[in-house]
Amino acid sequence: MSKTAEERRAEAKIAYNAFVETCPARQVLALIGEKWVALTINALAGGPRRHSELRSLITGASQKMLTQTLRTLERNGLVARTVTGLAPVRVDYELTELGHTLVPLLAALKQWSEGHIEEITAAREVFAEKARPTRVWDQPPRHPRARLSPTGNDRTGRRHDAGVAPVRRRSQNVGR
Template identity: 50%
Template structure:
């Protein structure tokens, strides 16, 4: 008997899939690759703040999960291109929707952070500063 996937169960493989696609670097790399194949250096330039190590790790994970392909062209220097697979392209709309939501609601989130950060911590018997 096979159990249905349950992302709330720690050992369920669906949890690993959610961990992969929910990672901030994955989202940015996937959105960048939605515009077509990119070289490693192009991705590194486009995605500000990502380290070479993190870009390499994330690309390897995406390739392992079948979301991207890595094509090596034996030139001097060697050319390596990354591209979305059909499976990776199927994630395009959900990731684009998440990006749109973040952009559309950025102001509200920043306002909420300001309100949260500005409130005093309430400790019984302690006078506010």
């Protein structure tokens, strides 16, 4: 017995796994993870808005990036674009029914990020401190007699980097 197209789609839907490289659901996750998508959807959650309203609400997004984001969302069925009037033309953007299904998820993500930014900032600072390279005088000497002061000078007062004597250039040797 042959299956209908709807039955085949239902079976394929069950088989979707975003961890598999070729899965179409991975493209949806990539779309939602784009830089301006979550903010744009959250901004449109309150109802239709014009491009200029969105741009003033989502600071930092250039006109080009916002336009590209809106086109991508429209192409994927999450945003509807409505053009009204002849002169001047008015263009409004609003979430589709499918786009509204994302609002609770992305609003929760926005709220979570706003509520935990201090913890994330602290974690970044701890990580940066661990990743910072150590200073020359914090490292053990490479040679028993090579002792550097915190300024990087040896006992003779000459400047050395990491306990290695500086290389003289030809211009320094002129007249010697």
